[in-house]
Amino acid sequence: MRVLITGARGKVGRAAVAAFQDAGHDVVASDLAEPDFDHHPPGTAPYVKTDLTDAGQVYALVGGASVGEGTHPGPFEAVVHAGAIPATGRHAPHVIFGNNITATFNVVEACVRWGVRRLVNISSETAPGFIFAERPFLPAYLPLDEQHPLAPQDPYALSKVFGEQLCDAAVRRSDLRCVSIRPTWVQNAASYERNLGPIVRDPAAPSPTGWAYIDAYDLAAAIRLATGCDLPGHEVFYIAAPDTIGGRDLHASWRAAYPDATTELRPVARPDASGIDTSKAARLLGWAAERSWRDYF
Numbered sequence: 001m002r003v004l005i006t007g008a009r010g011k012v013g014r015a016a017v018a019a020f021q022d023a024g025h026d027v028v029a030s031d032l033a034e035p036d037f038d039h040h041p042p043g044t045a046p047y048v049k050t051d052l053t054d055a056g057q058v059y060a061l062v063g064g065a066s067v068g069e070g071t072h073p074g075p076f077e078a079v080v081h082a083g084a085i086p087a088t089g090r091h092a093p094h095v096i097f098g099n100n101i102t103a104t105f106n107v108v109e110a111c112v113r114w115g116v117r118r119l120v121n122i123s124s125e126t127a128p129g130f131i132f133a134e135r136p137f138l139p140a141y142l143p144l145d146e147q148h149p150l151a152p153q154d155p156y157a158l159s160k161v162f163g164e165q166l167c168d169a170a171v172r173r174s175d176l177r178c179v180s181i182r183p184t185w186v187q188n189a190a191s192y193e194r195n196l197g198p199i200v201r202d203p204a205a206p207s208p209t210g211w212a213y214i215d216a217y218d219l220a221a222a223i224r225l226a227t228g229c230d231l232p233g234h235e236v237f238y239i240a241a242p243d244t245i246g247g248r249d250l251h252a253s254w255r256a257a258y259p260d261a262t263t264e265l266r267p268v269a270r271p272d273a274s275g276i277d278t279s280k281a282a283r284l285l286g287w288a289a290e291r292s293w294r295d296y297f
Contacts, residue, residue, distance in 0.1 A: 114116075212275045240274045
């Protein structure tokens with residue numbers, strides 16, 4: 001399969017490029033970083049610098065006019081859209097929202113017009129709204145699933161919800177099939193200790209998503225499965241590891257961290273079950289996580 005991956009220099013994009021190449025796919029990578037014009041080691045994915053907020057650049061990229069050295073022109077069979085400003089707090093709100101929603105609109109529109117068969121849109125666990133909320137609130141129930149209400153307040157979560165709606169609109173007006181993936185807190189070998197270490201060592205550390213996380217390579221496996229699936233229309237999936245950070249008892253830890261919360265604690269298959277329910281991804285994509293925080297501590 002000929003696959004384009006945007007945001008290829010980020011944590012998710014790098015893992016996705018590796019996963020698709022390992023599976024034998026023809027991959028072109030794109031991001032905002034400057035390209036290197038020297039010869040690359042064998043097996044390096046061709047790279048094209050693209051500003052996704054520029055519709056012309058995106059049309060050229062998705063249509064295959066800019067495909068990188070060593071590849072042939074023509075539109076892609078599948079696009080993985082991982083390019084975005086990944087959180088609040090380091091850019092002005094209008095920059096986050098404007099960048100993310102314009103980039104997603106341009107990618108979706110280009111996929112529709114070029115007849116791309118499958119788009120995998122990287123959304124976010126922040127879509128329900130409580131992670132970056134200025135007026136704090138907590139989930140209606142845990143574990144979270146795709147049916148939980150969405151009430152975003154911040155520009156990042158709002159851009160991700162609107163991005164999913166762009167996918168809804170695209171499948172109504174075209175033959176494009178879309179999957180939106182909502183990853184939880186993405187980790188790789190370089191970030192586990194830095195990000196999760198303090199939480200593993202602090203039993204009282206709170207987490208509005210029920211101490212959920214995901215390994216970048218397990219996420220990449222889900223992205224690859226989503227790209228190859230034959231699901232019609234637009235489907236949304238949460239992707240998370242099956243356990244909590246630090247192996248916490250989900251229910252007991254939630255009651256201790258949020259004693260006044262009205263969150264409904266639903267039955268789980270194991271005491272340390274994640275605050276994110278990924279049974280839909282298991283059922284429809286055949287996906288299962290293979291890595292845990294325990295592999296790095």
